[in-house]
Amino acid sequence: MSYLASRLAAVKPSASMAASMAAKALRAKGFDVIDLGLGEPDFPTPPHIAEAAHKAALAGETLYTAAAGTPALRAAVAEKFRRENGLDYTADEIVVANGAKQIIFNALMATVNEGDESILPAPYFVSYPEMVKLFGGVPVSPVCGADTGFRLTPEVLGAAITPRTKWLFLNTPGNPSGAVYSKAQLQALGAVLARHPQVLILSDEIYEHILFDGRDFVSFGAACPELRDRTLIVNGVAKAYAMTGWRVGYAAGPAALLKAMSTVQSQSVTSVAAPMQAAALAALTGPQDCISRFREAFERRRDLVVAGVAKIPGLSLPPPEGAFYAYIGCAGLIGKVTPDGRTLANDADVSDYLLNHAHVGSVPGAAYGVSPFFRISTATADEVLTEALSRIAKAVANLKDPT
Structure with missing residues (x-):
C-alpha cells in the first residue's frame, strides 16, 4: 500500500528541472554538455544587492x-x-x-x-x-x-x-x-x-x-x-x-x-x-541600470539564436518578443531517422536526440502544451549559444529521411 497522497498521482515533476538534471547526469559521465534547459540569467547579482543582504544579516x-x-x-x-x-x-x-x-x-x-x-x-x-x-x-x-x-x-x-x-x-x-x-x-x-x-x-x-x-x-x-x-x-x-x-x-x-x-x-x-x-x-x-544592461544582452542573444536557427533545415523560430527563451518549431524533424536507427516520433524524441548526440540540453514542447517544439534558454553567453547552435546544426544534418 502506498503511503503517498492520492493527489500526487496526477502531478508531474518540473519538466525544465528534469531536463536540466538529465543534462547534469550526462555531464557527470564526462561529456561536455551545454545545458539550456533551465531559464535563469547568467549574470551575477549586482553587488549592491548582495551587500544589502550581508549588512542586514550582520545588523541582526x-x-x-x-x-x-x-x-x-x-x-x-x-x-x-x-x-x-x-x-x-x-x-x-x-x-x-x-x-x-x-x-x-x-x-x-x-x-x-x-x-x-x-x-x-x-x-x-x-x-x-x-x-x-x-x-x-x-x-x-x-x-x-x-x-x-x-x-x-x-x-x-x-x-x-x-x-x-x-x-x-x-x-x-x-x-x-x-x-x-x-x-x-x-x-x-x-x-x-x-x-x-x-x-x-x-x-x-x-x-x-x-x-x-x-x-x-x-x-x-x-x-x-x-x-x-x-x-x-x-x-x-x-x-x-x-x-x-x-x-x-x-x-x-x-x-x-x-x-x-x-x-x-x-x-x-x-x-x-x-x-x-x-x-x-x-x-x-x-540603482536600476542593470535592467537595461541585461535587457540589451538578452536582445543580442535573441538575435543570435534567431539567425542561427534560420540556417538549420527543419527548424523554425519566430523572433521572441520578450523573455529569454527560444521556442523552436521542429515539425521538419519529426519522422527523421537518427544515425543509430531511431525514428524521431515527437518533440520528446528530438530533445532526447539533441542531448545524447549534440550534448545540448533542451525541454520538449509537450511540457508546455504545444508540439512539436523544443525550448532552449537564451540567458547564457554568446559563445555558448553559438556553440550550441553549431552542435544542433550538425546533429540535424546527421538525420536521414525514412526509407
Whole structure:
C-alpha cells in the first residue's frame, strides 16, 4: 500500500528541472554538455544587492518577519507598481513570498476547490497545470499557436470559460514563447472577462523588463482597471535583477485574497528569510541600470539564436518578443531517422536526440502544451549559444529521411 497522497498521482515533476538534471547526469559521465534547459540569467547579482543582504544579516536582521513581508519591502513593492506600472496599491494589497512560484501556489491553495477549472493558454509555464492539479483543480489549455503569435484571443477565451472556471492565467512576456500582449489585446480579453464575474485573473509579469524591439510593457492591471477586484499581479526580482536563487517574489491584488494567501504562508514557510527581503528591497530601491544592461544582452542573444536557427533545415523560430527563451518549431524533424536507427516520433524524441548526440540540453514542447517544439534558454553567453547552435546544426544534418 502506498503511503503517498492520492493527489500526487496526477502531478508531474518540473519538466525544465528534469531536463536540466538529465543534462547534469550526462555531464557527470564526462561529456561536455551545454545545458539550456533551465531559464535563469547568467549574470551575477549586482553587488549592491548582495551587500544589502550581508549588512542586514550582520545588523541582526535574522529573525522572523511578518508573513506577508517586511513593511519596508511591501512599501517598496507598492512604489514599484506606482512608478513602473501606474498602479496604486496599499500595504494590505501586497504580499511577498519565496519566489513567484510560491505566490501562485499560495493563491491556488487559498482559492481552488475540487473540480474548479483554470484556463492556461498553451504554451504555458510548465508548473501552472501541475499546481492546479495538486489542489484538485482542472487545467483547461486552449492551444494558442504560432498563427496567433502564441497569444490567447478573445474568441478562444470566450469558448474556454464555463461555470466552473475559477482562474485565467496570463503570462506576458510569455515563457516559453516570448509572446507579449499589447494594451489593446489585454483590453479585448478584459471585455470577455467582464461578462464572467466568477473568473479571477492571474497575470504573471515576471519577465516585464525583458522586452525587445522597443516594445513597452503594459500590466494587465493598468490595461483593465475595471477588473482590479479580481486580478492578482505576480512578479518578483528573480529575472530582472539576476536573483533566481534568492527566492523573492511579490504580488498585488484584492486585500481579501492577499490576506488568505498570507494565512497559507504563515502556516507553511512562515515568511521569506529577512536578509533575502533586504536584498529585494535594495534591488527595487537602488540603482536600476542593470535592467537595461541585461535587457540589451538578452536582445543580442535573441538575435543570435534567431539567425542561427534560420540556417538549420527543419527548424523554425519566430523572433521572441520578450523573455529569454527560444521556442523552436521542429515539425521538419519529426519522422527523421537518427544515425543509430531511431525514428524521431515527437518533440520528446528530438530533445532526447539533441542531448545524447549534440550534448545540448533542451525541454520538449509537450511540457508546455504545444508540439512539436523544443525550448532552449537564451540567458547564457554568446559563445555558448553559438556553440550550441553549431552542435544542433550538425546533429540535424546527421538525420536521414525514412526509407
